[in-house]
Amino acid sequence: MAVVDHDALTGPGRADQAVALVPAGGEAVYRGWMLRSEQYAAFAEALSRRGVTLRTSPEQYRQAHELPGWYAALAAYTPTSVWTGGDLRADFDRVRVELGNGPAVLRDYTKSMKHYWHEAVFIPDLADSETAWKVASRLRHLREDDFVGGFVLRRYERFTSVEARTWWVNGVCVLVSAHPDTPNDVPHLDVDLVAVTPVIAALGLPFITVDLALRDDGVWRIIEIGDGQVSDRPATTEPSSLVTALLAGTS
Incomplete structure (x- = not known):
């Protein structure tokens, strides 16, 4: 160490x-x-x-850390998404039209500002170009120098559970925990990983986290993937529990 x-x-x-x-x-x-x-x-x-x-190469880190790196492989299991290569309004409007009308959520390549949901995340209707750009501008302002890549627009889906954070080593889920943003909300420990396990394993990434939530039609959906090296641990998961799980996954 x-x-x-x-x-x-x-x-x-x-x-x-x-x-x-x-x-x-x-x-x-x-x-x-x-x-x-x-x-x-x-x-x-x-x-x-x-x-x-x-152990995680720079290419693998970018693939897990930035949404465009993992989206194509997991598109069937996560909300439909489009993105820009920068922060220009013309590019934002182009992908906004591409995604179509209806509600959407906004983030950049690595992070949203979920604590500013109505200001910088949720867009009630993509057909309203001025409101959509107001939300995008607020996100850009809040992210400042931490803004990564470009705007990512994701089709809004309604979820009925808190997010569960799953920890994966060499394509195997070794631990299910609460999400760091809701550490006291116990997630479903019976998260259905049957469908997503083969596609996550096929990514070939050595250490990642996958956040999932239950959609209102009873289907588990991938909300986010992150490089496990920089993924936060919820306060309600003891460090020793995480370390033990990770070591078991590498044996």
Whole structure:
């Protein structure tokens, strides 16, 4: 185990400084604050100069961390989504029209602002271009320098359960926990993973989280996928429980 300097890791050109205390040689798993994909790539390069290989490659990290990386493989199991390559209104309006009329939710490639639901997430009707752009502008303002990639519009679906966070190692679910945003809301521990397990395993990603919720028609839907290295642990799940599950999954 070694400590990396997160402030240095997120500063330009300071990745080598960030890993100065990491022992040379071997394989590593990062567990810490969220990194932009380009920061993670610089992190991996700095570690490689010390002879250390991250188990999750930069390409795998981006695939799990950013919605466009995993969406195509899981499109049948998650709300229909479209996205832009930046924050221009013309691009936003293009994908808004592509998704069609009706309600939608908004985020960027890595994160929504769900605590600002009516201001920066929920769009009652995509046909209302001015209201839709007002929501998008608010999201962009709130995300500031943390805005990643572009706008992602997702077809709104109605859910009847809290989100469950599932933890996957090498394509196998090793733990079901509450979602970090609702740690005291116990999720359905009988989450039906039969349909999604083969497609999640086919992603070939070493360590990810998959958040699911029960839609109002009784179907479990994927809300989000994230790289497990930077996925938050709910306060109601003991660290030892998570570590034990993860270690069991790698054995």
